[in-house]
Amino acid sequence: MNEKENIRLLASFLIAGALITGILWLLGKFVSPQQTNNQLPDSGSISVTSNDNISLGEEIFITKNNSTEKIEGSKAFAKGDFATAVQQFTAALNKNRNDPETLIYLNNANAESHKSNTKPIKVSVLLPLGTVDQAEETLRGVAQAQDALNNSRDKINGAWLQLQIAAIPNFRDTQAIESLNRRLIDDPSILASVGFTRDPSIYNDRKLVMVSTGNVSSRQSFQGQQYVFYATHKPSIFSDKLAEYIVKRTGIKNIAICKDSSSQQTQDRSREPSINRETLIKLHQESIKSSKYQGKVTNTNCDFGDSTPVGDILRRARTDGAEGLLLFPSYRSINNPNSKFFELIRENKKQGELPLFGYQNMYNSRMLKYGRENLNKMVLAVPWHRDANPDNPFSTEASHLWGGEVSPHTAIVYDALQAIITGLREDSTREGLQKTLSKPDFVAFGAAGRIKFSPQGERDREGGVFLVRVEPCNSGRGCESDSQLRFNLIEN
Numbered sequence: 001m002n003e004k005e006n007i008r009l010l011a012s013f014l015i016a017g018a019l020i021t022g023i024l025w026l027l028g029k030f031v032s033p034q035q036t037n038n039q040l041p042d043s044g045s046i047s048v049t050s051n052d053n054i055s056l057g058e059e060i061f062i063t064k065n066n067s068t069e070k071i072e073g074s075k076a077f078a079k080g081d082f083a084t085a086v087q088q089f090t091a092a093l094n095k096n097r098n099d100p101e102t103l104i105y106l107n108n109a110n111a112e113s114h115k116s117n118t119k120p121i122k123v124s125v126l127l128p129l130g131t132v133d134q135a136e137e138t139l140r141g142v143a144q145a146q147d148a149l150n151n152s153r154d155k156i157n158g159a160w161l162q163l164q165i166a167a168i169p170n171f172r173d174t175q176a177i178e179s180l181n182r183r184l185i186d187d188p189s190i191l192a193s194v195g196f197t198r199d200p201s202i203y204n205d206r207k208l209v210m211v212s213t214g215n216v217s218s219r220q221s222f223q224g225q226q227y228v229f230y231a232t233h234k235p236s237i238f239s240d241k242l243a244e245y246i247v248k249r250t251g252i253k254n255i256a257i258c259k260d261s262s263s264q265q266t267q268d269r270s271r272e273p274s275i276n277r278e279t280l281i282k283l284h285q286e287s288i289k290s291s292k293y294q295g296k297v298t299n300t301n302c303d304f305g306d307s308t309p310v311g312d313i314l315r316r317a318r319t320d321g322a323e324g325l326l327l328f329p330s331y332r333s334i335n336n337p338n339s340k341f342f343e344l345i346r347e348n349k350k351q352g353e354l355p356l357f358g359y360q361n362m363y364n365s366r367m368l369k370y371g372r373e374n375l376n377k378m379v380l381a382v383p384w385h386r387d388a389n390p391d392n393p394f395s396t397e398a399s400h401l402w403g404g405e406v407s408p409h410t411a412i413v414y415d416a417l418q419a420i421i422t423g424l425r426e427d428s429t430r431e432g433l434q435k436t437l438s439k440p441d442f443v444a445f446g447a448a449g450r451i452k453f454s455p456q457g458e459r460d461r462e463g464g465v466f467l468v469r470v471e472p473c474n475s476g477r478g479c480e481s482d483s484q485l486r487f488n489l490i491e492n
Contacts, residue, residue: 053167053180057085057105061167062139064132067092070102077109085109098402100139104163107143107150111160118159121428123420124184126195127167131335133366137406138213139165141413142194144394144401149421156424164190174198184208191430192420194413203227209423209433211416213409227434229457231416232383233464235283238360241465242381243287245490246324246357247295254296255288255357256322257281258313260330260341262305277328280359284326298322304333310344314351324355327362334362337370345374355379363408363468368485371470378470379490384411384448385466387489394447415446422451466490 055061057077060070073088089106093099111120125142129135146161155161166180181197184190185206196214197203203210204227211229246252259277288295298320302313317325325348333341348354356378363382367375386395386405394414398406422444423436436442437453444451452460467490473479479486 052183053169054183055165055167056108056162057089060101061127061129061165062099062101062132062135065096065099067095069095070099073102073105073109077105082109082112086113098404100136100143100402101165103143103147103401104139104165107146107160108162110150111162114160118157120160120162121156121191121424122162122164122189123417124164124166124187124190124193124195125417126180126184126193126197127165129167129169130331133364134331137409138413140398140402140406141410141415142417144398144410145414145417145421147401148397156421156428159428161421166195178202191424191428192433194416194420200228207430207434209420209430209437211419211437213412213416226438226457229419229437229453230459231412231419231451233459233461235280236287237461237465238381238383239280239283239287241467242326242357242359242379243284243290243293243295245379245381245467246326247288247293250324250355252295252323252355254298254321255324255326256298256300256302256317256320256354257285257326257328258302258304258344259328260304260333262330262332277330281328284359296321304329304340304344310340310347311351313344314347314354317354318351322354324357327356327358329358329362331361334364334366334370342370342374345371349374360408363487365407368470368487372485375470375485376472380468380487382408382466382468382487383464384408385468385487385489388466389447389449392447392449398447411447415444415448415451418446419444419451419453 058074059078060066060074069088070092073085073092076082076084076088086106086109089102089109092102093106096102108120114120125138127135127138142163146163149155150160164184166184168177168180170176178197178199181199181202184193185202185208190208192209192211193203194211194213196212197210200210207227209227209229211231213231246255259281285297287293288297298317300313300317300320300322301308302317302325327341327345329339329341333339336342345356348356356375358378358380360380360382362378363380371378385408394411395406398410419437420433423433423442426436427433438455442452448464450460454460468487469490470485471488473484473486
């Protein structure tokens, strides 16, 4: 074969290769799976392949921005080389201060290093592995309380506090969750737990205190359990507060409720167990229509989960007399800027901007980032706000520790552990802690103010529920750079 034929043959191969590549690219554009409206963001920054999903420092669950130092610290912890673990975790924090998992493991390693003086006190933390943001919101709350205690002179009878993380990869796996809860309960070294369970009776039977950060559905199943207490208030208090604002303060007499039914058919790894949105909606309907407020709820089928165009939904709501929209998006909708939920609020802006209202899970930076000016003046009822208690050091300390603002969920998790810490100071046994928290004169102080429990374990209403409104920033403090918006406290 001569040189010219070789060149022609090579050219033919190159052209054929280019054509095949182009065809494959075009096929990929049309047939590759697209992100659905309710798909969670990539969770590749979370490890769900743990040996047993329980760790004091030997396993890493939050792998976002993982450093060599954090990995080496975890390896040293697993080997029992706690001096090296302290050094490595300290170096890891110097690289990434905003890593609550590393701070917890550093404190746990320090506790092991000092155990010759006093045996550490151990509390478990159930950690939902939904998205990185959700997981870190939980860990920041307990990490801040633990770090403040361990770095103070006023420890629990001289003992350091260790936090044992129990990670939950999937909320739909009920059997795995209960197996995890039972392993914690059967560990006699654990004196209390922060989190939730689908079967609260096991905590009552085995006499282990849980301070729950759970939601509506989990709270209903917890009723009557002596060993389960609640770090947040009853859902009806939130719905009543919002109903009063909607009907009495804004004068809106007729509102449409919008929900996302699609989340009920998906395997959602959200941050709380089996969110019963229908129960939550019913509570708000009852509050608005109560004799106290005498508001109305339209019959509009406002559902992000069906195939109806959002423009048609909004026109139907207006025809039905709606003067505002009460929103109940799923966590998947909130996490996806292309979801039908965000499409609806954009369309609402175009059609004339009906006033927007929502529930507390919508208080997060992603709402402001993805919703932008379309959410302006939206009002929520929430369990905490940074400006509600200006004399409370929590917000300032959180900002110093994490380099920015924290969420209401972080504040409530912090309060859960603060209640446990206060109780353990008086009696550091399982049964003694339950008796202490049940006393009528028991009081602890947290991010949201006073923590006191009723005989049913419900949190005292004092200090409890706040209204916030989305507004443009007047200063850099608390301002989301992506939206130039913030949640401002509405004064009573």
